[in-house]
Amino acid sequence: xxxxxxxxxxxxxxxxxxxxxxxxxxxxxxxxxxxxxxxxxxxxxxxxxxxxxxxxxxxxxxxxxxxxxxxxxxxxxxxxxxxxxxxxxxxxxxxxxxxxxxxxxxxxxxxxxxxxxxxxxxxxxxxxxxxxxxxxxxxxxxxxxxxxxxxxxxxxxxxxxxxxxxxxxxxxxxxxxxxxxxxxxxxxxxxxxxxxxxxxxxxxxxxxxxxxxxxxxxxxxxxxxxxxxxxxxxxxxxxxxxxxxxxxxxxxxxxxxxxxxxxxxxxxxxxxxxxxxxxxxxxxxxxxxxxxxxxxxxxxxxx
Numbered sequence: 306x307x308x309x310x311x312x313x314x315x316x317x318x319x320x321x322x323x324x325x326x327x328x329x330x331x332x333x334x335x336x337x338x339x340x341x342x343x344x345x346x347x348x349x350x351x352x353x354x355x356x357x358x359x360x361x362x363x364x365x366x367x368x369x370x371x372x373x374x375x376x377x378x379x380x381x382x383x384x385x386x387x388x389x390x391x392x393x394x395x396x397x398x399x400x401x402x403x404x405x406x407x408x409x410x411x412x413x414x415x416x417x418x419x420x421x422x423x424x425x426x427x428x429x430x431x432x433x434x435x436x437x438x439x440x441x442x443x444x445x446x447x448x449x450x451x452x453x454x455x456x457x458x459x460x461x462x463x464x465x466x467x468x469x470x471x472x473x474x475x476x477x478x479x480x481x482x483x484x485x486x487x488x489x490x491x492x493x494x495x496x497x498x499x500x501x502x503x504x505x506x507x508x509x510x511x512x513x514x515x516x517x518x519x520x521x522x523x524x525x526x527x528x529x530x531x532x533x534x535x536x537x538x539x540x541x542x543x544x545x546x547x548x549x550x551x552x553x554x555x556x557x558x559x560x561x562x563x564x565x566x567x568x569x570x571x572x573x574x575x576x577x578x579x580x581x582x583x584x585x586x587x588x589x590x591x592x593x594x595x596x597x598x599x600x601x602x603x604x605x606x607x608x
Contacts, residue, residue, distance in 0.1 A: 346375035365396030366516030367451035384416035445518035537575035560590035
């Protein structure tokens with residue numbers, strides 16, 4: 306089963322010819338999740354051959370335009386193309402009002418069911434879970450209510466040690482119990498321990514998303530030990546004062562968070578259009594933490 310992240314947009318503020326604004330597609334065991342939806346995200350879906358009609362959940366970090374202006378158009382297109390499956394939208398307070406008022410004024414939405422989950426300011430905790438994954442949220446330090454998210458696999462079953470199993474006189478009917486960690490009695494009345502014929506389950510993988518935020522160490526407990534972290538890095542270090550005033554982060558600050566949180570890999574994003582490339586971001590961040598990536602739109606990361 307796959308767990309991967311496709312960067313649909315890694316730019317800040319305004320879309321350019323080379324970068325879209327913030328949007329990411331996460332496929333976690335066939336649960337299809339969009340994180341943020343900047344302007345023209347639906348075109349990025351098409352450009353990178355990702356099927357937006359498969360979306361199950363949309364997570365919105367905050368209501369600044371470069372994170373939500375693509376949402377009304379995406380939903381409208383879903384409706385026009387005949388979607389009838391429900392969609393869950395999770396985000397800060399007023400995300401429902403933001404969308405429904407636009408639909409009322411332009412009369413574009415009379416379609417599939419949408420369930421809204423609005424997060425209270427400063428809330429941290431689980432906002433969705435099923436038998437495969439859980440999604441947790443935590444507050445970020447920005448000019449308006451802004452939420453970070455962590456997507457985590459649920460612990461899977463143990464894995465069969467085929468050679469060890471075949472050495473025991475055990476019916477295959479007991480395999481599921483053994484994989485669930487139960488000890489069983491074989492056909493001769495002997496106790497067969499689960500640990501003896503199975504391997505431990507694969508370690509769970511986690512992806513943490515820190516959208517627009519000032520440098521703030523209070524986020525570390527929420528993202529600690531993540532396999533992959535996205536952290537905004539709008540500016541390089543010489544613009545640290547501007548970053549502070551606008552409640553954004555530098556590449557150096559993002560790398561510091563990654564180091565302190567003991568994550569395995571770091572993705573930077575939300576790059577200001579003032580930078581022609583991200584060479585300085587990489588240089589500053591990698592001096593503190595590796596591996597670090599400054600992705601082009603369309604890049605995919607496998608957990």
